[in-house]
Amino acid sequence: MPDIVTISGLLDRLRDGVVTGDGGYVIALEKRGYVKAGNWTPEASVEHPEAVKQLHREFLLAGSDVLQTFTFFSTDDVLDLKNGQKFSCSQLNDSACTLAHEVAAEGDALVAGGITHCYAYREGKGKKEVQAVIRTQLDTLRKNKVDFLIVEYYIYVEEIEWAIEEAKKYGLPVAASMCIGKEGDLTGVPPGECAVRMARAGADVVGVNCLFDPVMTIDTIRLMKEALDAQGLHPFLMTQPNGFFSTGTDRYGYLSCPEYPLALESRTVTRFDVHKYARAAYDVGVRYIGGCCGFEPYHIRAIAEELAEERGKLPASSAKHEPWGAGIRNSSYEFINARANREHWENLVPTTGRPGPASHHFKKLH
Numbered sequence: 001m002p003d004i005v006t007i008s009g010l011l012d013r014l015r016d017g018v019v020t021g022d023g024g025y026v027i028a029l030e031k032r033g034y035v036k037a038g039n040w041t042p043e044a045s046v047e048h049p050e051a052v053k054q055l056h057r058e059f060l061l062a063g064s065d066v067l068q069t070f071t072f073f074s075t076d077d078v079l080d081l082k083n084g085q086k087f088s089c090s091q092l093n094d095s096a097c098t099l100a101h102e103v104a105a106e107g108d109a110l111v112a113g114g115i116t117h118c119y120a121y122r123e124g125k126g127k128k129e130v131q132a133v134i135r136t137q138l139d140t141l142r143k144n145k146v147d148f149l150i151v152e153y154y155i156y157v158e159e160i161e162w163a164i165e166e167a168k169k170y171g172l173p174v175a176a177s178m179c180i181g182k183e184g185d186l187t188g189v190p191p192g193e194c195a196v197r198m199a200r201a202g203a204d205v206v207g208v209n210c211l212f213d214p215v216m217t218i219d220t221i222r223l224m225k226e227a228l229d230a231q232g233l234h235p236f237l238m239t240q241p242n243g244f245f246s247t248g249t250d251r252y253g254y255l256s257c258p259e260y261p262l263a264l265e266s267r268t269v270t271r272f273d274v275h276k277y278a279r280a281a282y283d284v285g286v287r288y289i290g291g292c293c294g295f296e297p298y299h300i301r302a303i304a305e306e307l308a309e310e311r312g313k314l315p316a317s318s319a320k321h322e323p324w325g326a327g328i329r330n331s332s333y334e335f336i337n338a339r340a341n342r343e344h345w346e347n348l349v350p351t352t353g354r355p356g357p358a359s360h361h362f363k364k365l366h
Helices: 010-016 026-031 049-061 076-083 089-104 126-143 157-170 191-201 214-230 271-284 297-306 316-320 323-330 342-347
Strands: 066-068 110-115 148-154 174-178 205-209 236-240
Touching (some): 066 089, 089 126, 110 126, 126 157, 157 174, 157 191, 174 191, 174 236, 191 205, 191 214, 214 271, 271 297, 297 323, 323 342
Parallel strands (some): 148 174, 205 236
């Protein structure tokens, strides 16, 4: 594969302004028939590369500045348990990197090599063995010349410290995010302390991803920023929340919802919720703003449109879309035309459409 040339790297882009991340791959591809629920492993990178590539392309058109390799749960210990070792970690990661690079070259996107937690830590196998598993992910990513590394979906701060430490050896920028809410990691370490420990381990970008919805994610990143500021630490901040409202859940977030994972549609955040999230994240000081499970391309477009002035551009797919419902003014029905304004969509509280009262109501981000 030829060297990938980009106009500027991640840290330069973050210094210059906001970076729009992409969305969630495993949930989106499960809905499309390419990922097995429960396993959540990325065989589609080899079995159905065209499906992965198409989703990359949709995120790119929606305004993603970063395309993350589809390498979630691509560790040999996880694959062996969940997949009978049909494909190796290196096989999946090689293919995933190729697909991400091919689509990124169609625009000006960076390729992020993603690594996730492994079972070795939960099995108590110790730092040396955990880092050995992490290296099996990192070696292939470096060989495929990713632009930076995302160390994500860690629920134990000690494990992510070990992962960051190993990732920093590869000479690439490292973005680190934990799948935690305001209660902190599974051992009770508060979000602020988690952020400080990630920064001191060497992460260039620190934040949270997945498990919790945009409202809860904003609450958590605020706690992280307060603690980092108090310690005089100033890494860039990132948020990639879950796309399903999960207010009131425990430390496992949306995993605890009875609808998880096959009936979550009624909890899906709207594009207008994402507009509010993007603005709230930016106002807190977050500069890497994206989404995780449940975030589809139209959600990412909402981020890019909300921050179009800060980014200096609209996403390509905005050619077929106008923010805040303005485009529906062309409807042949007057009562629908009346909704072609920001006030209607900004104040709307969606219902489930089922008999009885709305099943859930959500507080505003501001």
